Amino acid sequence: MAEVRLEKVSKRFGKRVWAVRDFDLRVEDREFLVLLGPSGCGKTTTLRMIAGLERPTAGLIYIGERLVNLIPPRDRDISMVFQSYAVWPHMRVYDNIAFGLRYGRRKKRLSKADIDRVVHEVASLVRIEELLSRYPTQLSGGQRQRVALARALAVKPQVFLYDEPLSNLDAKLRIQMRTELKYIHEQAGSTSIYVTHDQAEAMSMADRIMVMREGQGAQLGTPNEIYFRPANQFVAGFIGTPPMNMLEVELEEEDGGIKLVSPHFGFRLGEKTARAVQESGVRQAVLGVRPEDVTVSLEGGDFSAQVFVVEPQGPQQILSFKLDETLIIKSLTSADLSVSPGQEVWLSFNRERLHLFDRDTGVRLN
Amino acid sequence: MSELRLAPPVADWRRFTGLTLTYLAVAGLALFILVPVYFLFILAFMSRAEVYSWPLPLFPKHFTLDNFHFFLTINPKIIPSIWRSIEVAITTILIALSIGGLAGYSFARFRFRGKNALKLSVLFVRMYPGVAVAIPMAVLFMRLGLYDTPFPIALALNYGVGNIGLTIWITASIFLGINEELEEQAMVLGLSRMGAFFRITLPLAAPGLAAAAIYTFIGAWNEVVIATLMTQFNPTLAAVTYHTVAAAAGSLHLQSAGGAFMAFPALVFTFIIKRYIIQMWGGVRI
Structure with missing residues (x-):
């Protein structure tokens, strides 16, 4: 599969605002890495640069051995789950999930039967098989979330990107989905990069956490390292309740x-x-x-x-x-x-x- | 609920009076608009005798289509002019929506130098009356050999350009209402930005765009002044109706038939777009 590497990556908005500055990161193959930080720390911008939705002002981004700076999102072999779920309201759940298989350029064209098989496979993995013929407006927030997840899984990407996927769910569902996401990550065997501002989410899901502050890395470590040996006062104060x-x-x-x-x-x-x-x-x-x-x-x-x-x-x-x-x-x-x-x-x-x-x-x- | 009932009667009266005044004002405004429209339509279906009888009946006793027959046959230019008006309106929509829609998308999605100045300047074309430049425009089109052609390209260009500014604002507001993440998701899963625009954004924007199109249609359909100045042998329906109605002074039933014939499509379209007007203007904030 693939590791993801960022070398001295920077992103500037306008003339003065540095969202990310000289950011280095190496995500191991099959690792679940969480980018954690307060709002405005540059974690989402970093994720969007890995996805190709933002162009870095400086620095290099590698997915696997490939330098992807100039490669458009569709050719990066990634999936992304957005905070808003981004489920297309004018398509049935089935077509939402099949979209990447029909239009994706990364794999060879699949037959109708193959697409059907994959759609049912991922739908059963996230337990929405009975919803396939519905339109998204007929679904609850939690169900839409599952559709977004199934759609991301269907294309079997090398890298999964999650942009605060659980923040719009209610507290109980959020805790349930954490467990499922971690299970799905292990099933899929891909590399996952997960953005959140919720430290409990980060602690419970991550193999390693990168705590970010003002566009730079504050500490990279396992949840235990971050909690028990914070590298600086910022990380120490940010992690832990109370x-x-x-x-x-x-x-x-x-x-x-x-x-x-x-x-x-x-x-x-x-x-x-x-x-x-x-x-x-x-x-x-x-x-x-x-x-x-x-x-x-x-x-x-x-x-x-x-x-x-x-x-x-x-x-x-x-x-x-x-x-x-x-x-x-x-x-x-x-x-x-x-x-x-x-x-x-x-x-x-x-x-x-x-x-x-x-x-x-x-x-x-x- | 019980607390509301306990409110002193004074407040109830005040609310009642306020509501009554509001409804009276709305009713007055509605009558102001609807009464002439109503008479326009009933007079169109009355015979000459009935139109000039006293008291005027509020509904035609002898329902007749003669006035329309007369209106459609008195001037040989009328039937071709209907078709020409449709051509003008559709070409206007194509020009305004293709250029204005893409520009609106850019205003909604991209950040670029001079954006604020540009989005204001596209409205400049609306800041002077069209008549003011109609004559020079006619001269210009004559030189280009496009004046009064059977296919009314000059008029369509004129209306189209005049509508681009407004279309930009309307479509930008529609596109702003569509979450950008929907496009980005499509781009991650295999489409280019163009592909995402056509497969995701456009279908979602369609109702709003249709409303914008019909809005443009009504404008082009109803325009008289420039149509009169810029055509001679190949007029639009609006221009012909204007001439015919003016010539029929003293024949109220015939004038009404002309007016009703002209107004009917616009009325129908207005009722169709009613549902989408909120979407059209709902997100104005570019």
Whole structure:
């Protein structure tokens, strides 16, 4: 099949607006790669350049071994699923799905019987066989989504491109479709590139995630790498719900080690972290702690704080603590711990999972 | 619902008065337009005696087609002129829609230098009355040997060019209403941009384009002034009707027959496009 490679790809709109700038990416063959980022980060533009719907201002795009910069979309051996589904309203579901087989230039002409076989095959894969003779206006959003998917599958492309395909579905259907999409990806054995701003979607589906920010790659890694070792403060803050607690701290040398000091608490860093900090020479840092790494105890801990708000979430609860006028930190704990607003409790941070970032550049230190 | 019923009676009265005034105004406007049309049509089917009787009956007692027969036979140019009017209208549509439609598509889909200035400038052709340039235009067409030809190319060019600007705006608004992703999907699955335009966009735009075409048709069908100036031996129906009706002064029944004959196709077309007018103008924002 095919890998997809982007080398120093840039896209400028008008004279000044760089949607994507010097973007490098290598998507492995059969990989499910997610482009994740806030709106306006250039992820959709990147996808559209891979599809050939936008022309890069600079840089090279390869699909397989082929440089595709000048190749029109129809000859790139790709399929795309759009956010709006783009199901043609003037054609029956059957004709929608058969379209790529009839007009596609990539494969040799198929006989009517062959087209019929493929249409039924993909329709049964996405479970819309009974809808084939309907018009799209008679379908629900979820069903249209399946039609778009079947149509993309029918041409058996080397690369699947998804542009926020689930964002118009209701929450329940979205979670169901995630599972199906991942299954379909494995069945099809193609490379998939998937654009979304929904981190839960990215985490659950991706082999690797490319987090984008302002037209550039912020971090490329497996979902676990992105979550547990974010490369910078942006990725750390973007991934995770509720978001990571960020606290400004000073790093001070002490007895050959490093002490972390804040107005509210202070403790010595572990040896490995301390060494990394010493090498970097950074003394002004931001400490990131995920809410689930903030332990709440009634007996003792790093420092004490008053419970501000309690938000129950079923088996878990989110506790907020107001450290000063502008600083609120959150903890995700088991719902078994019963506390009430105003109560004084002890907090401690999980030392194994501290994230330290340079306060100026946002780059990870440890 | 119950809260609404509890509203004080004053508000009810105010609403009632407001609605009544609105309906009265609408009814007045409708009468203003419909009464002359109604009389035009009933007079056309009355005999001369009945037309000039008093009080005028509100419906023809002796329904007759004589007036139409007279109107269609009094001037030998009339029958050929009907055909010629259809030729003019269809050629006008072809010119306006092929050029204006493609330009409208470009305005709807592409970004290019000078787009704003251009889309305004296409309306310049509408900013002066056609009569003002009719004479120079007639001279020009005479020199080109296209003046008063049996196939009314000069008139079609004149109307067609005059309609391009408006057609651009109408069609651009239609194309804007069609999601671009529908085309892009077709391009990904095997078509060129042209192919996507013909297979996807055009079928979806068809009702709106048809409405735009009929709008153009009515304009070309009804135009009198330029048609009179630019033709002599090969007039259009509008020009012939104008001359015949003017010559029949004092014969109200004959004039009505001419007017009704002229107005009927336009009326029918207007009722056909009624449904599409929203689509035609619904998305105006180019």
